[in-house]
Amino acid sequence: MSKSQVYFAPSKVKRMHVSHTLPAKIDRVLRDDIDLKSIVGGKRTVIKVHLGADRIYTTVHPVLVRQIVSHVKEAGGKPIVVHSWGAVDAATRGYSTETLGCPVIPMNGTTEKYYYSHKLEDYPYLNEVLVSGEVQDAEAMIVVSHVKGHGNTGMGAALKNVGIGMLAGPSRGWIHQQVGQIPYWNESACKTEQPCNTCLETCPVDAIHWGGPNKDELHVDFHMCTFCNKCVEACPVDALLLNVDELYGSFQRGMTRGAKEVLGTFEPKSVLYVNYLMNITPWCDCHGFSTPSITQDVGVLISDDPVAIDQATFDLLKDAELFEEAIPDDLQPIYEGSIFQRFLGTAKDPQYQMIEAEKLGLGSRGYDLVSVESDE
Ligand code: SF4
Ligand code: SF4
Known part of the structure; x- marks a missing residue:
């Protein structure tokens, strides 16, 4: 399989000037390196963000989400920010039409009942996947993912944002429950x-x-x-x-199969992925609380390949320094492996999801990393 391009905007600021900051580098990728107009131009475009819940403060900052909204508008797209039912109170964490510059809506309706059923006849673990109504109705999509650790996948990033995050509540539950049926x-x-x-x-x-x-x-x-x-x-x-392969693996297989159904509703070359390797916390944003970052900020990755971007994310983070003092007492940073495996357990290899997704034809684990710096 051919290699995909993954653009990398580092968090490090080389000079104390706005033109050297992370948003300036993201502007450059979206303006000069990616043909955003061909992805979103004239299209109803959902921007899928995990807006967190309760008292979380480490999701992707509204300034950075607004930046994506602005680029979609400039490229001729019609943006809508979507999240689960939690979108209804996201304004309490700073995400609103006023701050982001476009509607912010629950992608499955406020009761999680707006979805499309996809029957699976070729998959032994799941009979059905319920794809978000607003996501399936869209013609283009920007997948905005906050990278963090995750107890069920080792690492949460683009694949998880699609394969779990864009399903309706019951479908998310079925994948979580799969493991209990083994x-x-x-x-x-x-x-x-x-x-x-x-x-x-x-x-x-x-x-x-x-x-x-x-x-x-x-x-x-x-x-x-x-x-x-x-x-x-x-x-x-x-x-x-x-059995790790059956138990841990069942979640990765269900999630990636869900991702395949979601992405199958889009025309080729109409989805872009943006991974934020910042404020990296041990667990999913669903839990409604934040911890200190477990390592330093790395930057932002942008690609049209969900497998390549998650593989590049993992590769940039796997050997990063683990700030052990940031790990809560009920997690133990005693294991071998990548930064996430150090406290989630060696067996929870985050790459499992990338391997499964590649098998399903969702993208390539091979990639070329293209580093971008500021214009000046
Ligand atoms: S240790 Fe074994 S026998 Fe004892 S409660 Fe657990 S599973 Fe049952
Ligand atoms: S953490 Fe260890 S002891 Fe606890 S349930 Fe898992 S395998 Fe068993």
């Missing part, structure tokens, strides 16, 4: 040992709980689980088996 607990073996809580007491991240109507079903929270295997080794009757 057997990992031998109930009858476990119950020969009762009362026993050895695995719960062994788990270093409190990921195991009793659940179900009678509180007698053993559940593992795979967002928290680091696949350290301590519970498996501690169980006296071998009642646990945590």
Whole structure:
């Protein structure tokens, strides 16, 4: 497969002048390097942003979202900023029609009921994907992604913004629940040992709980689980088996299959991706809170290939310094691997999603990184 181009605007400011700042470099890419008019010109263009929830303050800054809106308008597009139902109160975090310069709307309606059903007949894990109504109605799209760690994918960026972020609520839930349908607990073996809580007491991240109507079903929270295997080794009757490929992999397969359905609603060359490697936090913005950044800001990547941009994002971050003092006490930065695996667990390789997406033909993991600097 041929290599895709990924433009890189570094956060570092070489000279103390506005022309050397990050927005100036992003302007240059969108004005000189990308033919934005051919992507959005004359088209209803959704700008998909994760606007966070509650008290989060580390999503992509309104100044930077407004910059994208302005470029879409200048290129002749008709922009609408979309997010999930949380768009209705996004003004409390600074995202409004007044600040961004275009409508800000919930992409699935305020009740998550505006979507298109896509039946899947070729996929064993999911029967159906519910694609956002506003996204499918659009003719072009700019995918604006805040890069961060993620308990289910290792890293959240463009692929996650599309493959989970652009589905209606029930569909997002099905992909999250897929993992729970894969057997990992031998109930009858476990119950020969009762009362026993050895695995719960062994788990270093409190990921195991009793659940179900009678509180007698053993559940593992795979967002928290680091696949350290301590519970498996501690169980006296071998009642646990945590297969990383089946459990962690099921989420990546469901998410990338969702992304394929979303992107299949667009004509070729009508989607652009912008990844912000800034204010990088350990977890998804859905949780409604921020932490200090876990590493220094890197910059912004822009590409028309969702796989290449996420691969380049990972490659720029994998060996970055982890600010251990920024990691909350209930995550442990003790593992081997990339910056995200250091606290999410070695088994949670963020590249899994890129590998799956490439298999589905969504893009190429090979890329040429084109660094941009200011004009002067
Ligand atoms: S594998 Fe480790 S982190 Fe996961 S549930 Fe078992 S003990 Fe907890
Ligand atoms: S350690 Fe094994 S037997 Fe004990 S509760 Fe956990 S799964 Fe059941």
